[in-house]
Amino acid sequence: MLSAHGWALAEAAKPTAPGPFVVPMAQLDAGNTAWLMVSAALVLLMSIPGLALFYAGMVRKKNILATMAQTLAVCALVSVLWWAVGYSLAFMPGNEFIGSLKGAFLDHLMMDIRSGEVSVHSLVPTVPEAVFVMFQMTFAIITPALITGAFAERMKFSALLWFMALWSVLVYAPVAHWVWEPGGWLAQMGALDFAGGTVVHINAGIAGLVCAWMLGRRIGFGQTALMPANLGYTMIGACLLWVGWMGFNGGSAGAADGRAGMAMLVTQMAAAAAALSWMLAEWLVRGTPTLLGLCSGAVAGLVAITPASGFVGPQSAVVMGVLAGVGCYWGATGLKRWLGADDSLDVFGVHGVGGIIGAVLTGVLAAPAIGGVSGSVAAQLAGVAGTLVYSGLVTAAILWVVDRVVGLRVSAQAERDGLDLSQHGERVE
Amino acid sequence: MLDSEKFAIAAHLHVVLRRVNGRVTDVEWMIHSSEYAREVIRVARTEDHPELLRLADKLEAALLPPAPVPKPERRAPPPEASSREASDFGASRFASSDFDPVVPRQRYVGTLR
Numbered sequence: 001m002l003s004a005h006g007w008a009l010a011e012a013a014k015p016t017a018p019g020p021f022v023v024p025m026a027q028l029d030a031g032n033t034a035w036l037m038v039s040a041a042l043v044l045l046m047s048i049p050g051l052a053l054f055y056a057g058m059v060r061k062k063n064i065l066a067t068m069a070q071t072l073a074v075c076a077l078v079s080v081l082w083w084a085v086g087y088s089l090a091f092m093p094g095n096e097f098i099g100s101l102k103g104a105f106l107d108h109l110m111m112d113i114r115s116g117e118v119s120v121h122s123l124v125p126t127v128p129e130a131v132f133v134m135f136q137m138t139f140a141i142i143t144p145a146l147i148t149g150a151f152a153e154r155m156k157f158s159a160l161l162w163f164m165a166l167w168s169v170l171v172y173a174p175v176a177h178w179v180w181e182p183g184g185w186l187a188q189m190g191a192l193d194f195a196g197g198t199v200v201h202i203n204a205g206i207a208g209l210v211c212a213w214m215l216g217r218r219i220g221f222g223q224t225a226l227m228p229a230n231l232g233y234t235m236i237g238a239c240l241l242w243v244g245w246m247g248f249n250g251g252s253a254g255a256a257d258g259r260a261g262m263a264m265l266v267t268q269m270a271a272a273a274a275a276l277s278w279m280l281a282e283w284l285v286r287g288t289p290t291l292l293g294l295c296s297g298a299v300a301g302l303v304a305i306t307p308a309s310g311f312v313g314p315q316s317a318v319v320m321g322v323l324a325g326v327g328c329y330w331g332a333t334g335l336k337r338w339l340g341a342d343d344s345l346d347v348f349g350v351h352g353v354g355g356i357i358g359a360v361l362t363g364v365l366a367a368p369a370i371g372g373v374s375g376s377v378a379a380q381l382a383g384v385a386g387t388l389v390y391s392g393l394v395t396a397a398i399l400w401v402v403d404r405v406v407g408l409r410v411s412a413q414a415e416r417d418g419l420d421l422s423q424h425g426e427r428v429e
Numbered sequence: 430m431l432d433s434e435k436f437a438i439a440a441h442l443h444v445v446l447r448r449v450n451g452r453v454t455d456v457e458w459m460i461h462s463s464e465y466a467r468e469v470i471r472v473a474r475t476e477d478h479p480e481l482l483r484l485a486d487k488l489e490a491a492l493l494p495p496a497p498v499p500k501p502e503r504r505a506p507p508p509e510a511s512s513r514e515a516s517d518f519g520a521s522r523f524a525s526s527d528f529d530p531v532v533p534r535q536r537y538v539g540t541l542r
Contacts, residue, residue, distance in 0.1 A: 058541060221539060222538065222539035223538070224538065225431065225535065225536060225537040225538050226537050226538075226541075227537055228537070228541065282542075290542075292541070292542060293542065296542060329542070332540075332541070332542040333540060333542060336540060337539070337540065344541070345541065346541060346542060349542075
């Protein structure tokens with residue numbers, strides 16, 4: 001994201017300083033604007049209903065509605081927080097670690113049809129800032145929503161709201177600033193993350209793992225079969241994620257150009273290669289190629305190509321997809337057992353492991369002809385390590401606080417009854 | 430193995446048996462009665478039909494697993510054997526039955542995928 005914005009578009013418009021500035025409306029590019037608007041809608045579609053369905057199909061029947069409610073609530077909550085402080089902390093110039101509050105409540109956002117002026121952000125100077133705010137908001141929504149899969153079927157709804165609000169402001173916004181705002185320390189170090197491999201997936205993956213550890217295992221975990229309610233929902237959700245990812249990666253080019261087109265192509269290739277490699281690995285190891293494996297493999301490939309999508313060609317994308325499919329299969333099975341946490345829907349196994357594979361391989365495979373830069377494995381590893389440590393520690397601190405204030409986990413009886421009934425008073429008949 | 434998977438194998442056998450020699454079996458009763466299942470498997474094996482033989486073997490493995498052989502008594506592992514050291518990881522994880530394609534693992538117990 002930074003790369004495309006920073007090198008391609010900013011180069012064309014030559015903004016004098018990072019952050020928002022006002023331009024005549026005539027300077028806007030209709031094609032770029034239209035593509036970013038469509039991309040924002042596609043990424044929103046990934047969360048609601050894509051991720052909601054993807055997760056709801058994997059929990060037990062008594063938790064379907066609660067899982068869907070969590071995603072929807074996170075969407076609404078983070079939207080409001082993004083308007084209030086999130087965007088400003090992530091994308092307004094500040095220091096190396098955090099933005100400023102100069103854009104709180106989007107007070108600075110300008111759109112005056114009488115004078116013919118509109119504010120734009122220096123990262124995408126040919127698109128109205130309102131569109132950029134919206135596009136980035138959809139990333140801010142899906143990241144915490146991903147975490148809900150790690151503690152599915154056992155967290156209090158009130159605790160979830162407190163946790164997500166604090167996490168969005170204290171973890172997501174700073175990490176986005178580090179990587180995507182030109183003044184961020186990882187951006188200055190040259191860490192490449194085109195569409196959020198580090199900011200979204202590694203960040204959510206490690207936070208999910210910490211949540212799973214701190215909340216403890218579900219009742220019956222490891223003793224009885226915790227049956228997924230309807231893997232048909234999961235397939236529909238996975239396909240919505242796959243389609244939406246075209247906007248996630250393609251839109252991160254910040255323009256409707258050749259690089260966006262290449263990002264879409266490599267996204268498709270990596271997802272396909274990973275779906276097949278996960279399927280083959282599962283077939284060889286377990287003797288059965290499952291639908292859940294195909295869905296998971298596709299998501300693993302999409303995760304892994306995310307940081308690389310503006311930097312690699314289709315051959316590298318296939319290599320990344322194959323490695324991500326096998327790597328994430330191990331992440332969701334062998335690594336999961338080794339870690340011992342009840343990461344219910346394998347948030348770390350798929351998003352954490354896939355994000356790390358993608359980040360490192362971006363450093364290896366980045367082609368200067370496509371992205372304009374070469375990768376650095378050292379810088380990529382710094383990004384991975386920094387995110388793992390910061391996100392892991394702050395997530396643990398937030399959970400500790402929320403546990404003291406409202407308690408994290410539902411009672412044993414409420415868990416047995418299911419969160420649909422115990423938290424929302426509804427159920428699937 | 431889940432009941433639904435056992436049921437699926439029994440249903441396959443039922444269909445093929447009916448097609449090959451016209452015998453009609455009770456799929457549900459196969460799952461509930463090991464005696465009945467054993468008899469159906471015996472009948473299936475009297476036909477020289479590769480698909481029937483394959484399904485009979487599969488159903489037998491699913492419904493009539495051999496009695497477990499008593500394992501020799503094992504000492505409790507020393508404390509370091511259960512530690513999470515990287516050197517232990519490959520051996521302990523990949524040697525486990527979860528990675529053995531011959532032994533069907535119980536689905537959705539301790540893991541989703």
